[in-house]
Amino acid sequence: VQNPGQRRHASKHRFFVVDLSQALFDFVIQLLPTAEEMAVKEDVRKLLERLIRTIEPDSRLLSFGSTANGFSLRNSDMDLCCLIDSGERLSASDLVTMLGDLLERETKFHVKPLPHARIPIVKLSLDPSPGLPSGIACDIGFENRLALENTRLLMCYAMIDPTRVRTLVLFLKVWSKRRKINSPYQGTLSSYGYVLLVIYFLVHVKNPPVLPNLQQMPPLRPISQEDTHIGGHNTWFFDDIELLCQRWQSSNTESVAELLIDFFRYYSRDFSYNTGVASIRAGLLKKESKGWQNDLSNSKFNDARERNRFCIEDPFETDFNVARCVTKEGLYQIRGEFMRASRILAMRPRAIMALSQLCEE
Ligand code: CTP
Numbered sequence: 408v409q410n411p412g413q414r415r416h417a418s419k420h421r422f423f424v425v426d427l428s429q430a431l432f433d434f435v436i437q438l439l440p441t442a443e444e445m446a447v448k449e450d451v452r453k454l455l456e457r458l459i460r461t462i463e464p465d466s467r468l469l470s471f472g473s474t475a476n477g478f479s480l481r482n483s484d485m486d487l488c489c490l491i492d493s494g495e496r497l498s499a500s501d502l503v504t505m506l507g508d509l510l511e512r513e514t515k516f517h518v519k520p521l522p523h524a525r526i527p528i529v530k531l532s533l534d535p536s537p538g539l540p541s542g543i544a545c546d547i548g549f550e551n552r553l554a555l556e557n558t559r560l561l562m563c564y565a566m567i568d569p570t571r572v573r574t575l576v577l578f579l580k581v582w583s584k585r586r587k588i589n590s591p592y593q594g595t596l597s598s599y600g601y602v603l604l605v606i607y608f609l610v611h612v613k614n615p616p617v618l619p620n621l622q623q624m625p626p627l628r629p630i631s632q633e634d635t636h637i638g639g640h641n642t643w644f645f646d647d648i649e650l651l652c653q654r655w656q657s658s659n660t661e662s663v664a665e666l667l668i669d670f671f672r673y674y675s676r677d678f679s680y681n682t683g684v685a686s687i688r689a690g691l692l693k694k695e696s697k698g699w700q701n702d703l704s705n706s707k708f709n710d711a712r713e714r715n716r717f718c719i720e721d722p723f724e725t726d727f728n729v730a731r732c733v734t735k736e737g738l739y740q741i742r743g744e745f746m747r748a749s750r751i752l753a754m755r756p757r758a759i760m761a762l763s764q765l766c767e768e
């Protein structure tokens with residue numbers, strides 16, 4: 408039984424989360440790309456595909472990342488992947504060099520081929536123009552089939568509960584960019600990493616879960632090894648979302664604001680950064696069991712330690728730590744931001760104020 412003070416407190420909290428949920432929807436909606444922007448991007452993809460086919464007639468150019476998984480913000484970059492279906496083909500770095508030359512000759516894009524990068528890509532950009540007020544930026548890679556599959560996995564998770572999943576992810580993307588903790592080149596975490604943190608939280612931390620684990624559901628029919636493996640990695644997941652939604656419904660009814668508050672609390676207080684690995688495939692794992700421990704006593708592991716301060720397992724490439732770029736300072740900054748966000752929300756300011764304060768640049 409609650410006393411009047413507790414009742415007042417609980418009812419204030421209920422009002423706060425209702426307001427905050429509405430404010431989050433409104434905030435996110437105005438950041439979505441316009442239909443026009445999506446159309447321009449699709450035109451660019453088609454144009455580039457036509458050009459690439461003059462070098463490799465059997466190629467397809469597919470989009471992945473945010474343009475393809477439903478987590479795209481206005482003016483976000485376009486990630487493209489070129490697949491070549493014919494048997495013999497040039498190496499990725501030769502293709503990057505040739506495509507770079509071709510695009511330089513035939514288009515108005517600024518072109519920057521990176522044939523010797525870990526994953527060779529061509530970087531393209533167009534300056535802003537009246538029809539395209541913020542220009543366009545795009546990376547073209549080759550044969551990155553795992554990225555196409557992990558994009559499809561994230562898209563399927565978004566489709567199961569579009570309102571809550573997309574609102575949370577899009578808000579956290581904006582928040583992390585404005586707070587300057589979304590930059591793997593500067594020691595913090597990529598958008599892809601933040602999306603995995605959200606899914607991990609919704610599948611494995613929330614009880615009852617908001618999302619099922621698509622990689623652990625029983626398949627509808629027997630599946631063969633070659634259908635499900637890419638380069639030795641198991642990429643199978645349950646992808647019949649229509650059927651899934653007929654048979655499975657989350658019994659978690661929390662609002663998007665409640666989930667966001669809890670997300671910040673979990674990652675500022677409860678996640679075990681020192682020993683834990685967040686895996687959307689398998690739940691909370693131990694660094695030790697993956698050989699990702701940060702052994703402070705042994706200088707031989709110095710490098711490994713730097714790479715494994717924060718551990719997020721890639722859903723398919725399970726020996727790949729998506730957060731390997733996060734440095735000691737980067738992690739300190741990220742955790743500081745989770746705590747700051749928790750603190751702001753705990754004070755329950757007016758919802759609109761809360762969001763602008765959270766995302767203050
Ligand atoms: N990706 C990956 N491994 C990583 C980082 C990225 O496979 N370590 C792939 C994923 O397929 C991801 C895509 O690259 O969906 C794009 O990653 P990223 O740019 O971080 O995410 P976006 O959703 O495109 O975010 P943004 O709008 O910030 O570009």
Ligand code: MG
Pocket residue numbers: 472473483484485486
């Ligand atoms: Mg991207």
